[in-house]
Amino acid sequence: MIKQVYKILSLAMLLSLSVTAWATPTKVVVRAKAKDAKFIGSSVGGAMIIIRDATTGEILAKGMTKGSTGNTGLIMRKAHERYQSIVDDRTAKFEATIDIKVPTFVTIQVMAPYNKKQATITAQTQVWLIPGKDIAGEGIIVEIPGFIIDILAPQTHAFTSLGKTKNQINIVANVVMMCGCTISKGGLWDGDKMEAKALIKRNGESYKTVELKLGKQVNTFEGVLKTTETGLYEITVYVYDARTGNTGVDKVNVVIGK
Template sequence: MKKSILSLTLLLICLHGFATETKLMVRAKAKDAKFVGSSIGGAHVIVRNSLNGEIMAEGNTTGATGNTDLIMKSVHERYTELSDDKTAGFLAILDINEPVFVQVEILSPIHKKNARVQASTELWLIPGKHILGDGIVLEIPGFVVDILKPNTHQYINLGSIPDSGLPIEAHIVMMCGCPIEVDGIWDSKLIEVKAMVKKDGESVGEVELDNPAQNSFQGHFGIKEAGYYQITVYAYNPKTGNTGVDIVNYVVRD
């Protein structure tokens, strides 16, 4: 019995000894923008064995969003590195003793459920053959849209609504948290932002939201009757195909 245990122990030691440390850098990059990092809470990365689903590494991307001039303003030639040692990423360190086919899955941005995108790819990892630099970069399309006014399930007295209409305000950023503003790098003039309004389940109109300040989109919608209301704010850039949506429900009472 002791001999069997010793043999098994030696076998495990040998198997572990043959395992080779293999590094894989994973990054999430917002479409038409920069990398998803600490400023917005990061992207969640899961590296799985594609054969059996075993999670081999897991964690969040951390670091900065990257060099704006390099990423957004420069012409990129083949092999151009868009990241540096401060750019957000997740470094998976795996011990493998043979090539493994893995799935890399990203949930981004991890803390924004209404905007969170799942993206994935697959690749072979070979023992000791690191994939570093930019590494594996998965694109995250969309906008993060947060309706600030009115609030979810807010009760509003009909008589308190001004003649100009109920204020509607949304905060909108790129998926990396990068700012949107008039004539900025991410120009709000290229983005269609509207609020679609329903009363008791029926559409009652929509209003275009202006961008008076960075990331802030505002407008007013006239309300004459009490009821159960829903506002859907969407952002759409026809040039890039980026879209984003947030929805709130509230009550107007007499």
Template sequence: MKGFNFYRFFCAFTFVLFAFSSIAQETSIMIRAKAKDAKFIGSSIGGAKILVKDALTGEILVEGITSGSTGNTEKIMKQDRKRNEMLSDDKTAGFNALLDIQQPKFITVEAYAPVNKKQAQVMSSTQLWVIPGKHIKGDGVVLDIPGFVVDILSPQTHERLASTEKIEIKANIVMMCGCPVTEDGIWDASQYEVKAILRNSEGISEEIEMNQKNKESTFQADLSLDKGLYEVLIYAYDPVTGNTGVDKTNIIVN
């Protein structure tokens, strides 16, 4: 072809190809945190803190909090699930991470949940490749969060109590999504082992069984203690799933 300069054409084509390939593409990744043996962690319990990092450098690329509902109880806890059938819907808690990437990137996704319950908070993580423009939607990346949230309600921290009176031990125990624990409920209180361990300053300990009574998720026991300084530890344990949770405080008995 007259006047055709192959070298110039090749250079121009290479430049255009390079320019096109170097344009960052917005890529979305739906990230969810789901309590083990329960539902999704959302707004009702404060959500899960999500960090998306460059797996090689540790740089935080994007971060946020999951928000939305805990999901459909019937679908999540009672129905059989078929392959590729979603557990979530458009109201289910999640965090939509948006990444501007020019080429495939290997990332680490971390979930810290429940974000507002420090004594119960655990970290779950996974890693995956993200391809520019190839969105991850639907259920997305689901991180499993094991455990129970255990909150000691009574006695209060550093409370002074009389050795001559009965001492009430009380704790609120819920799933990591905030779902309630009740007798004969979906999360059956009778399935879980809940105990208080009281240890004095000499290292002598006493273990007390606690039961769910008048109020959902509330476990109680009464006992008497000799004078001294005590650490109170309350734990919940599910022998079926392996879920565990702990809270601790200190009291003074006069």
């Protein structure tokens, strides 16, 4: 009896080892790159990467990109030849090792920048993973379009008195590229060549449009809403770059009294 149990256990172990041997560790590197800018890494909170079996939906790997935004000169200023990489050892990435037995069709979902929910874009691509055939080096690069916009003034649900503000409300928005890269006057990302406006609603109805211009501080766009009317105001700030098609939006609601 003991011998039979021993044989069964031995057979089970052999089968387990055999099944395990079928699964081959396969490395996958995924990066999120801001459109017309650099890579989305630790400095802006990273990008969430989820790799799923495209057939079953099973999550095979997930995690955040970590690392730097990359080499500005290499990414933004130099011409690139075929097969020439635009990343270095510090450039942000997510790296996973997935055990697969057969060629597996996967969906790679990227949510970035993950810590800025009002600006987060979800993009995805699909690829076949072949057992033992790593997708390393530069890896799979998924582009993330847009801008990160945060309205700094007026503050959310602020109660503002027209008497104290002399019938004008200052609008200030912080705007950066999706990688956190700086927007400035005449810079690599030139704010003077971008369109920025605040669309104003009063009591649910379209009211005014205010043009925003670059402020003294980098990454800021500013404008003034002039009004003599009290009410519930919704301010939607957008930035648009016609050269790239990049867009971004943020909203705030304020109450204006006498």
